[in-house]
Amino acid sequence: MINITFPELTDLPREAACLTLRPPSWNDRTRPSLIEQIGIGKAEPRDLGLWTVYEADDRMVELYNASDSFRLDVRRRDELDGAGDNDLDEQVVERLATDWAERFAPRGAAMTLRSITSHEVLVATEPRTDPRRYVTGAQANFSFEVDGVPLLGSGAKLAVTVTPGLEVSGAYRFWRNRTAGPTATLMSADEAFSRFAASRLFANLDGSARATVTAARWGYLCIPPTESQRIARPVMELRGVLETEINPRYEFVVYANLATKISAEGRNKRVIDTLPTLITV
Amino acid sequence: MGTVGIEWVRKYNGLQGDLTNTKPQAEGFYNTLSATRQFNWGDDLAWDEDFEQLGVGAPSTGTDTRWVDDVDFVFFSGHGSADRFYFGRNIDNAVVVNTEVRWGDRNLEWIALDACNVLERDGVFDRWGWPVFAGLHYILGFHTTTSDEADRGRLLAQYLNAGWSIRDAWIRAAQDTEGSDTWWAYLRADADGTDTFNDHWWGKGHTSSDPAAPTILFYARGAC
Numbered sequence: 001m002i003n004i005t006f007p008e009l010t011d012l013p014r015e016a017a018c019l020t021l022r023p024p025s026w027n028d029r030t031r032p033s034l035i036e037q038i039g040i041g042k043a044e045p046r047d048l049g050l051w052t053v054y055e056a057d058d059r060m061v062e063l064y065n066a067s068d069s070f071r072l073d074v075r076r077r078d079e080l081d082g083a084g085d086n087d088l089d090e091q092v093v094e095r096l097a098t099d100w101a102e103r104f105a106p107r108g109a110a111m112t113l114r115s116i117t118s119h120e121v122l123v124a125t126e127p128r129t130d131p132r133r134y135v136t137g138a139q140a141n142f143s144f145e146v147d148g149v150p151l152l153g154s155g156a157k158l159a160v161t162v163t164p165g166l167e168v169s170g171a172y173r174f175w176r177n178r179t180a181g182p183t184a185t186l187m188s189a190d191e192a193f194s195r196f197a198a199s200r201l202f203a204n205l206d207g208s209a210r211a212t213v214t215a216a217r218w219g220y221l222c223i224p225p226t227e228s229q230r231i232a233r234p235v236m237e238l239r240g241v242l243e244t245e246i247n248p249r250y251e252f253v254v255y256a257n258l259a260t261k262i263s264a265e266g267r268n269k270r271v272i273d274t275l276p277t278l279i280t281v
Numbered sequence: 282m283g284t285v286g287i288e289w290v291r292k293y294n295g296l297q298g299d300l301t302n303t304k305p306q307a308e309g310f311y312n313t314l315s316a317t318r319q320f321n322w323g324d325d326l327a328w329d330e331d332f333e334q335l336g337v338g339a340p341s342t343g344t345d346t347r348w349v350d351d352v353d354f355v356f357f358s359g360h361g362s363a364d365r366f367y368f369g370r371n372i373d374n375a376v377v378v379n380t381e382v383r384w385g386d387r388n389l390e391w392i393a394l395d396a397c398n399v400l401e402r403d404g405v406f407d408r409w410g411w412p413v414f415a416g417l418h419y420i421l422g423f424h425t426t427t428s429d430e431a432d433r434g435r436l437l438a439q440y441l442n443a444g445w446s447i448r449d450a451w452i453r454a455a456q457d458t459e460g461s462d463t464w465w466a467y468l469r470a471d472a473d474g475t476d477t478f479n480d481h482w483w484g485k486g487h488t489s490s491d492p493a494a495p496t497i498l499f500y501a502r503g504a505c
Contacts, residue, residue: 048443048444049439049443050436050439050443051443071453073449078478079469079478079499079501114461115461115504117461117464117503117504118503119501119502119503120402120500120501120502120503121499121500121501122402122405122406122499122500122501123497123498123499123500124406124410124411124497124498124500125496125497125498126411127406127407127410127411127412128407131406131498131500136501139503139504141461141504143461152460153460154456154457154458154459154460154505157460157461159456159461159504161503172456174457200299200300200301201298201299201300201301202298203299204292204293204294204295204299205295205297205298206295209298223432224432224436224457224458225457226432226436226439226457227432242297242298244296244297244298246296246297246367246375246376247297247360247362247367249362250297250298250360250362250397250426251397251398251425251426252298252426252429253426253428253460253462254428254429255428277301277302277305277430277431277432278302278428278429278430278431280301280302280429
């Protein structure tokens with residue numbers, strides 16, 4: 001039996017409303033409106049299945065057909081197009097990125113700047129010499145909360161990339177509009193930890209393995225913006241380290257189902273009973 | 282039409298923690314990419330030797346010319362760390378270490394290592410750059426840990442099928458499927474007369490000739 005260390009998790013409620021997610025609001029009015037707001041001009045849409053794409057000059061906007069998500073990309077000649085030698089001033093990046101983000105932030109959610117990260121390129125021209133480092137931009141990463149509860153997973157986030165020339169060279173907003181949904185009864189943190197300890201991740205390990213959960217929080221799981229999602233359910237996100245002889249540091253992030261019972265009937269029950277594949281506990 | 286092969290590991294037989302979504306992740310790529318499918322080896326049938334070159338490194342066994350280096354695009358899904366990625370069955374030592382591989386001297390153009398930390402920045406050129414690139418165009422991977430998820434392989438293939446370049450498809454597939462704590466990364470080689478930056482999947486746009494003797498390597502990373 002493997003030894004697992006868990007952190008304290010004190011803010012887990014007994015019940016929580018799931019989020020019912022609305023189908024995307026794209027139509028012949030909202031699509032051109034967004035494209036104009038982004039400033040791409042009169043581009044013709046191309047439907048590529050998962051995305052509807054608008055291109056003009058060096059700019060491309062991709063609308064995700066399954067969610068209210070989009071991406072802006074300014075094409076480059078190569079990795080070093082517009083690159084600089086130094087990291088950008090974070091205060092300047094924060095101001096530019098926040099200005100941009102606030103224009104496209106969804107309603108009904110609190111947006112928080114989580115981090116500013118550099119886009120880096122290293123270039124090497126021969127073995128065993130130090131590569132040269134370039135900075136091609138800085139990415140401001142925003143997360144969302146609904147009524148104080150974080151939205152977890154890749155399907156709810158916003159990012160803005162600023163170049164060394166202080167222009168926005170890329171951005172995306174991953175989002176689905178939502179309303180309050182059926183109420184879920186949640187298991188205790190101890191019960192969730194027990195299920196995690198009994199999960200597939202540890203099933204075949206012997207006592208020489210050790211695991212530490214370094215962070216645990218609860219929130220609503222939002223799956224990739226390319227996918228249809230009807231309901232966002234409460235989950236626990238567990239981050240930590242698993243040590244085995246062959247791999248002394250496997251850093252995991254795992255999503256565990258928290259709902260023991262969700263009140264729903266008929267078609268809604270079918271949706272609720274289907275767990276996203278990302279929930280592995 | 283290009284050729285594709287995948288290997289994935291869910292069952293680590295006690296060597297490491299078992300995973301859940303590596304099979305659908307890799308098979309999503311395999312079954313979606315517009316390509317001729319050459320091999321799909323999973324769990325105990327996925328072997329480190331398939332990635333290794335005979336006579337290189339230790340152990341010196343290797344059969345990459347029959348498998349990984351005999352197709353255009355390979356997708357691996359399983360555990361990884363900075364200089365290696367892991368298998369569940371001990372054929373020679375259950376790991377592929379950077380010192381055991383030479384890719385692209387037969388066929389391989391692109392390899393996605395969907396495993397944690399393989400493309401960690403510090404020292405990356407000494408691990409996976411020279412002399413691993415022997416005609417290979419790209420290694421796609423992550424600077425950080427990644428989640429055990431099922432969609433990324435299929436999405437990568439869908440982006441490639443729709444005409445995005447190799448690098449754009451990888452960055453998009455990673456951003457679509459990971460939170461911003463995860464960092465995508467890639468290594469790319471070029472040589473005189475090649476242009477791998479603009480590489481596309483076969484039949485979907487420009488594909489560079491092989492950088493058989495690379496003169497320059499690029500490493501890029503960013504948050505998802």
